[in-house]
Amino acid sequence: MSESVMIYDTTLRDGAQSEGVSFSPEDSLEVLKKLDEFGVDFVEGGWPGSAPKVDEFFKLASKIKLKNTKLTAFGSTGKFGTPAKNDQNLKNLAACPVEWCCIFGKSWDFQVTSALCILPEQNLDLIRNSIRFLKDSGKRVMFDAEHFFDGYINNKEYALSTLKAAVDGGAEWLVLCDTNGGTMMEVIADAVEDVLLTFEIPVGIHCHNDSDLAVANSLVAVERGATMVQGTINGIGERTGNANLCSIMANLELKLEYELNIKDIGQLTELSTFVSETANLAPVPGMPFVGEKAFAHKGGVHVSAIARDPRTYEHIAPECVGNKRRILISDMAGRASISEKLKDFGIDIGTEESQAIVNQIKALEAQGYQFEGADASFELLVRRFKGELESPFKVTGFRVFIDNIGDKVSSEASVKVMDSNGNEEHTASNGDGPVNALDNALRKALSSLFPVTDRIRLTDYKVRVLDGKSATAASVRVLIRSTDGKNSWTTVGVSENVIEASLYALIDSIEYAIHKNTDKEVAQ
Incomplete structure (x- = not known):
């Protein structure tokens, strides 16, 4: 017309x-x-x-x-x-x-x-x-x-x-x-x-x-x-x-x-x-054309077809409206989903490797993990599987204290970390809650070993109870979104203890930042 x-x-x-x-x-x-x-x-x-x-x-x-x-x-x-x-x-x-x-x-x-x-x-x-x-x-x-x-x-x-x-x-x-x-x-x-x-x-x-x-x-x-x-x-x-x-x-x-x-x-x-x-509103992820989910694909059959021709499951090319395609990783994913997703990370894998990763994801999701909203944790998982990545540090111990002083509740966390050379740091920090205190203490302990941690900030924190019938003994899944001021990424942790689940997600977040910073240094 x-x-x-x-x-x-x-x-x-x-x-x-x-x-x-x-x-x-x-x-x-x-x-x-x-x-x-x-x-x-x-x-x-x-x-x-x-x-x-x-x-x-x-x-x-x-x-x-x-x-x-x-x-x-x-x-x-x-x-x-x-x-x-x-x-x-x-x-x-x-x-x-x-x-x-x-x-x-x-x-x-x-x-x-x-x-x-x-x-x-x-x-x-x-x-x-x-x-x-x-x-x-x-x-x-x-x-x-x-x-x-x-x-x-x-x-x-x-x-x-x-x-x-x-x-x-x-x-x-x-x-x-x-x-x-x-x-x-x-x-x-x-x-x-x-x-x-x-x-x-x-x-x-x-x-x-x-x-x-x-x-x-x-x-x-x-x-x-x-x-x-x-x-x-x-x-x-x-x-x-x-x-x-x-x-x-x-x-x-x-x-x-x-x-x-x-x-x-x-x-x-x-x-x-x-x-x-x-307007200080969170973008609606499911909005047509412009939402984060508008061109997100989860089912293995869909992703396999998309890899051959995007028109099979997309009514327009995402780029027409400035959006982008997203491949979601879950227990519904097949080898095609894994292969397509890993292209975003610049990782090539063979058929046997992709099937092994699929099996590992299915096992982890049975425990409560979810990777479709945690790309950073997924990338780390794959690189560890391929032997490309070793953890640059290890948390050897942590404690969290919550005190009621007068009419205020305060939180303090102490953390022990050791890098791959055996150097150990033991620090403590306060926070606006136990997770914030743990985050502050972990980054404080690692800052002298890995300066990139000084730039990391937690921007979002979500907790999902996985089995409501188990009440306070239920496993929880924690999703953490972090930023270094330029880029943002999401990581996931699961445990029956919300503090431990949070720690797992925090560790992944910092490892991811260290990994990406190391890549930049190598490239330079």
Whole structure:
């Protein structure tokens, strides 16, 4: 297809209504720059006058030059009984240093009489007069028809009359909103077609995800003639979220072949990650296209086929959206999985070796180990198996003390370590808990022997009880994620003692860092 579709991002306003999300003015400015660089057509910056930080953001944004994006201010129609020229909300929109405003108004008669408590005709006047005021103030205006599809189902004539009022007021876009996120696809399709047959100005779609249909409904709307999609990066938003622009943009460009103004769909995963980090949200690993699991393969049959031709189990090449393929190692893995995974590490193995590694993995997973999320431990396992790697140090003893002093609980750990030359270190360290104390003591003991340990920091720590029926005697699996400031890696340990399991994972983490640092020194 050659039709063009515009992308309207409302991450900074609708996305910020997601539980736990709050953008500072500086955060918002960085997101705006990133979206502009990506080529998004419109970015909704927020509601002027709603909070000091929103006004500060618009002030900061007015000082930068956007290359691709039109920054937009959001608001509502004026209040009943107040002339538009005296309505503070409309005056704030008119004063905002942007060209475009997007205002919402009621299009469902039930909302008009129950929420606004005014007559339907009075609501039409509000829509018309509010938009006309903004137009007369020099703004270009979009009208978000709130609850449009609910209104269309219950009183089609009135819902369409609200759009006519917006057009009469001077709106340049009609955006149909599935505000409660409960509309089915066929209703979206029929309503969009009807609106396009009734009005001559372009139509957009704004869907919420309460029925898990926001992306599908947005795509259906486009296929029926909508030429703008509103949504958020990663689908963040109030309740269950908004339409996910990551999925929408990828589907529109790669599957449906619509023209988008975005510069490079290959930067999509990076954009997704950037917004998650800026919003202080953990990336959703199972998200389509951009998630860490989107192109992860675990079953041996799948991996064997992927090795021959990725199209067997991948709908697109991961690189198209800036993602990458991941081969997961588990007791479901076969020789093909092992071979493919080891290519990432630059390790070649024969058939007999790969089968022996498979058998070893199956035995370890029977004990509770899991390597699909612990690549560093898996690589160490293979290199030890092949005789390429000997442990550079050995923990010869450790103790952990937990004291209750007054109303505070303190933790202290002592560790004895010996390197391959017989040099021994015995140190102790405090920590914010027994595992943190053990981590600090271990790295302190090893720092003089292996300076690379000074750069290692633990960034994530997970404990999984493997057999809940055994209660406090159950085995536990500990996953630890570490970083040296540039790279990150994950290791695993299993034991009936959570401290011991943690120690195993910590030892693997440090051994992995030493191994990689040694490789760099050899390469240099």
